[in-house]
Amino acid sequence: MSDTAVYAAGAVVWRLIDGKLRVLLIHRTKYRDVTLPKGKVDPGEMLAETAVREVREETGIRVALGVPVGVSKYWMRPKRQKVVHYWAAEATDDAIRASSFVPNHEIAAIEWVSVKKARGRLSYPVDVEILENFARLVDDGVLHTFPLIALRHAKAVSRSDWDGADAERPLTEKGLRHAKAIVAPLRAFGVRRIVTSDAERCRQTVAPLEKKLGRVARVTAKISQDAWEDGTADVRFVVGKRVRSRKPAVLCSHGPVLPGILSEMALATGTMHGSYVSSASALNVAAFSVVHLSVTNPGSGIISIETHEPKL
Template sequence: MRPEPRNVAAAGGVLWRPGPSGLEVAAVWRPDVGNWSLPKGKLEGGEPLLVAACREVEEETGVPPIPQAWLCRAEYVLPNRDGDVHKTVDFWSMRTDKPEAEFEGNEEIGSRQWIPLGEAFVRLTRPRDQLALRSFSALPRVTSTVVLVAPAETDSRDGSPALTAPLSERGRDQAVRLAGLVSLYQPDKALTATARASVQTVEPVASSLGLTVLSETAFDASSHGRNPERSVARLRRLAEESSGAVVGAEEDVIADAVAILSDEDGIGVPDVSTRPGEAWVLAFSGSRLAGAERL
């Protein structure tokens, strides 16, 4: 009797740049299997999928990526004498500010090429790469990524009002962990609701990127209830003004904003509930929502 398949998780990306005749994607040559493919690789330890995707793309291409939107999950089984391996690969759309970064080949990756998107469909023949390329092609061109961050856990033992309650020790840990993920998106603006917890949750990522945190009442629950469209309009303007931003907003504001944006722009998001310390990644094409995912 054959053993149950062993599960292996991997992650990678469709890394793109503007080319003379359209978009080009980064492909790598794998000498051991003799084919071109998208950059990807297995997770190390318990690292998050997104962290693994960015690390593997940079290791295999030499190009530092900036994630934009999750594309798809490919699943397949690799036959093995010691038991089949069930493998999953999550892919993200990724841009870069350094497309000409140097590349050094090795035994695993022999070469890197930027290939026109149409040609990539011909040269990258593996089903998982085809799935990722199709998902990328179906996605409107992402021009901005806004990360919505809910305030982490607060410490209310001293009876502080919700507006002034500080983060608990666990909340501070949540904020630091969030900063590691949010910083991958390289936001160039940091905005937050006026509540102390919202500010403290955004501060670690703003500090790591050298950003000034600006407070905006549009993301406060108290003002949002009177005019829910205000926060949505601010997010659309923000997407047009910058290539990326991190926004601290209260949970109800985030849930409503994701619901309104996804409904208006035809993006299916079945569950918009948002918990303390949770974040959403909103990918915009101009001012229009192109994708939404939990971080």
């Protein structure tokens, strides 16, 4: 990120009404315009976290992020660039019913319209470009997606400073802070299932997420570093099970194992192994890559991969 740019995040929020696709537009009070829900990143936030928060604040609807649909850039006074990241995000029937939106001093109204009508109503060309990116996904038949997330454990005590077994190395104080910091960004993608290496540093990394979700992680040696090094790992089994489940999940593992995890995700979905797969596995501690797959046909290949990292 640039120090001079202003960063924001939002979403193309969609739902099916009687089988017909509708997208959500907001009518802003102050600017008297029609736009997509979005807002500025708060200090310490990651972009995905911002997108979910802003959608809820502006529309009252809690969403989980789907596929990224582009980045808009435009200039603000005085000569500062605004960079806005967008995702597709489904508004479920339950989320609609739970919404407490009422017109206020910021948002005069929200409106569900067809993609065709949205093109004509949006006030800004940059928003129309994002909508067109979303429309192409719809045309490609990948509206319903689910994420598999490869997470590298947070910073652990170094081997040189640890006398016990490698698998028992705990997180540092910074590592513990970042384990808490990534909870909201992971939840932004709708994660409900957690699979983790049995190493202590991985278990500590997902502990705050377990607590927030009220769910217990599936602990396995099949994606541990020890098993990877001695040849007893079974990454294919773990990844294959998660692909077949078609449910949002996070897999917490280690730097040396992550390339195998991403490669197996590509193989399991019939995706050509390109440099982007290798890049997505080269994660710093506490960083994660989100692999988006089609719910209806996960074997059709990876739709997109995005990487997120807390400020270290």
